[in-house]
Amino acid sequence: MKRKDIDLLIKSAMGEADSQESSQAQALVESSPEAAREAAMWAQMKADFKILADVPECQLSNERMRAAVLSGSIKQRRASAFRFWMPAAGLATAALFAVFLMPKNTVPPVSGSGDAVAITTPEDRMRNEGFDATTLIDPRSSELSVPTIEESTPESVAPSEPAPAPVKRTTRPRQRTAQRVAVNDAAKQQTAAEAAEMIVGSVVVPAMNMAATAPDTNAARAMMSPAPPAPASDSSSEEGVVILSRESSVGNGAPVAVEVGRRHDVVFGG
Amino acid sequence: MRLNLSHAERSVAALKPLSDRMTDEELVSRAKDGDYEAFEFLFERHRTLVYRFVYQMAPRRDDAEDIVQEVFVRAFQNLHRYRDEAKFTTWILRIASNLSTDRARMSHRRHALEQQEAAGALTWMTSETSHEDPIKNLESEARIAALRKAIEALPEHHKKAVVMRDLQEMEYADIAEVFGCTVGGAKLRVLRARRALRDRLEPLLEEAPQT
Numbered sequence: 175m176k177r178k179d180i181d182l183l184i185k186s187a188m189g190e191a192d193s194q195e196s197s198q199a200q201a202l203v204e205s206s207p208e209a210a211r212e213a214a215m216w217a218q219m220k221a222d223f224k225i226l227a228d229v230p231e232c233q234l235s236n237e238r239m240r241a242a243v244l245s246g247s248i249k250q251r252r253a254s255a256f257r258f259w260m261p262a263a264g265l266a267t268a269a270l271f272a273v274f275l276m277p278k279n280t281v282p283p284v285s286g287s288g289d290a291v292a293i294t295t296p297e298d299r300m301r302n303e304g305f306d307a308t309t310l311i312d313p314r315s316s317e318l319s320v321p322t323i324e325e326s327t328p329e330s331v332a333p334s335e336p337a338p339a340p341v342k343r344t345t346r347p348r349q350r351t352a353q354r355v356a357v358n359d360a361a362k363q364q365t366a367a368e369a370a371e372m373i374v375g376s377v378v379v380p381a382m383n384m385a386a387t388a389p390d391t392n393a394a395r396a397m398m399s400p401a402p403p404a405p406a407s408d409s410s411s412e413e414g415v416v417i418l419s420r421e422s423s424v425g426n427g428a429p430v431a432v433e434v435g436r437r438h439d440v441v442f443g444g
Numbered sequence: 445m446r447l448n449l450s451h452a453e454r455s456v457a458a459l460k461p462l463s464d465r466m467t468d469e470e471l472v473s474r475a476k477d478g479d480y481e482a483f484e485f486l487f488e489r490h491r492t493l494v495y496r497f498v499y500q501m502a503p504r505r506d507d508a509e510d511i512v513q514e515v516f517v518r519a520f521q522n523l524h525r526y527r528d529e530a531k532f533t534t535w536i537l538r539i540a541s542n543l544s545t546d547r548a549r550m551s552h553r554r555h556a557l558e559q560q561e562a563a564g565a566l567t568w569m570t571s572e573t574s575h576e577d578p579i580k581n582l583e584s585e586a587r588i589a590a591l592r593k594a595i596e597a598l599p600e601h602h603k604k605a606v607v608m609r610d611l612q613e614m615e616y617a618d619i620a621e622v623f624g625c626t627v628g629g630a631k632l633r634v635l636r637a638r639r640a641l642r643d644r645l646e647p648l649l650e651e652a653p654q655t
Binding site: 177180181184185188215218219220222223225226227229230231232233234236238239240242243246 | 480483484487488491492495496499500508509512513516517520521587588591592595610611612613635638639642645649
């Protein structure tokens, strides 16, 4: 059937056709069995519409309506607000958790105060290998070779007096250089605490007794006597510490080295 | 017949005691001035009309009362936007139409259809058109269930047209106001909705038991 014919039959079945349209629909029904079935279906549908239109009674009371109007609250608004704020609150809570549970960076403690820091020099290695420091001394040398240690003076222990000339450290592996240390009698009398204030640098030298020497070139010859027998311990524990004091040697103006002790509680550098 | 109230007429209406004889426009005018009782009169007068419309449109039948409540709350909150040029019924049905569409989009149509089928299967017990012949009863209920199913399966704009014209028996002029179109446009919408309903109903009727 054509769509135009179907529309005509619907209009007629629903009571919306005028007189001319009704006649045309009637003629169509009489001429076509298919049109007759279509018209019957729509007529039945109109009757079924009336049944479907019958609905249960509305139970919405005046009191409930009044409460809803006066409160001005609508379920959808509450739900939409809930849907909006809950995710935001969840994100904020998650962010707070992340902040509090985040592991803090820990900085390893700087070793220095009171901690033994073993500093191994080539001389230590030579000593460990059985090399005798006294052989380094050249009694014929008129010059006093001082260890060249290049260190910076920390401000906390910087002396009020002008800092002594920096001492370069020229230790080279396997280099056998004569190292002569000038020892001052006065420095020898200094306590370890006072000596710590004058630290400008330190170097671990082979275990030697730094005996006081006369403030002359011959002081260089007065090398330390061989170290007394060390207690039975690790060779690394026999390392002594030499501090270059503020005072200069009278002879050549070089800083005076003082052995603090055989322990490694020296702040190295600045 | 529509009544456009002048300022003087509104003043007179404001002095009259509330009664069922007052027109919708008079009641709206008093409700705008803050008289909630006037709005209650409007609610009681049009509650069933709105409920029947929403009942057919609601994806879930138990949501119909909630939607009706929401319709009148919005109507009260937007009374200042109501103009006397339009009928109050068409204005409030337009609100109901929009809310029903919104609710239908939010719901799950398949779940709603299943529930309505279950509800339809039980309506034959209370049907007023029960025939003495049980076979005919069965055919009738199967046919009605198929028709309901076909209406529910229609797109929202087709469904509104069928509900307003064929179930609510509204005039084309009122349907045009709800849709916001001309009367000819409303007739065309209803015609297209009926074609779509027929296309969906035919296969369902073939499945329904026949004598």
